[in-house]
Amino acid sequence: MITHPAAGWRIREYQSQDRYDCEDVFAECVSQFTWLAEPQAAPSQWVDTQRYLSTWVAEVGESRETEVVGFLMLSARTAYVNYLLVELDWRFCGIGQGLLDVARDFTGVPLTLDVDEENIRAIEAYRALGFAPVSTRAVGGRRQIRLEGR
Numbered sequence: 621m622i623t624h625p626a627a628g629w630r631i632r633e634y635q636s637q638d639r640y641d642c643e644d645v646f647a648e649c650v651s652q653f654t655w656l657a658e659p660q661a662a663p664s665q666w667v668d669t670q671r672y673l674s675t676w677v678a679e680v681g682e683s684r685e686t687e688v689v690g691f692l693m694l695s696a697r698t699a700y701v702n703y704l705l706v707e708l709d710w711r712f713c714g715i716g717q718g719l720l721d722v723a724r725d726f727t728g729v730p731l732t733l734d735v736d737e738e739n740i741r742a743i744e745a746y747r748a749l750g751f752a753p754v755s756t757r758a759v760g761g762r763r764q765i766r767l768e769g770r
Contacts, residue, residue: 634675641688
């Protein structure tokens with residue numbers, strides 16, 4: 621577990637009871653993606669997350685009163701970040717960087733991820749965290765940028 625006492629958050633491994641909290645984070649975050657033509661469904665991988673993917677959650681609060689405020693879902697075999705989402709109120713508190721650090725330590729190699737071209741804030745944040753664009757591609761009528769981290 622990684623903790624940031626001053627900011628009040630900690631990162632731990634995903635547990636099956638986190639599913640619905642993570643789905644709430646997902647729904648809140650993608651609702652802000654105004655460029656998407658259709659609502660996005662929560663990841664279908666939740667059921668298999670412990671089998672095929674590695675997932676960590678960021679939580680705040682004490683003991684029984686904790687709240688999941690972000691998560692990272694990683695395909696460890698390929699070091700690909702499937703999802704990295706942090707609630708709006710908890711952005712710029714180091715949670716995204718903390719989740720990426722955990723994933724990077726877990727894989728031991730540079731991470732890759734895709735971001736919609738329209739998601740300028742995310743692209744800027746990833747670049748500030750050491751990610752660089754390596755390619756672009758069209759996916760479902762959208763253009764995505766593939767970024768690779770250090």
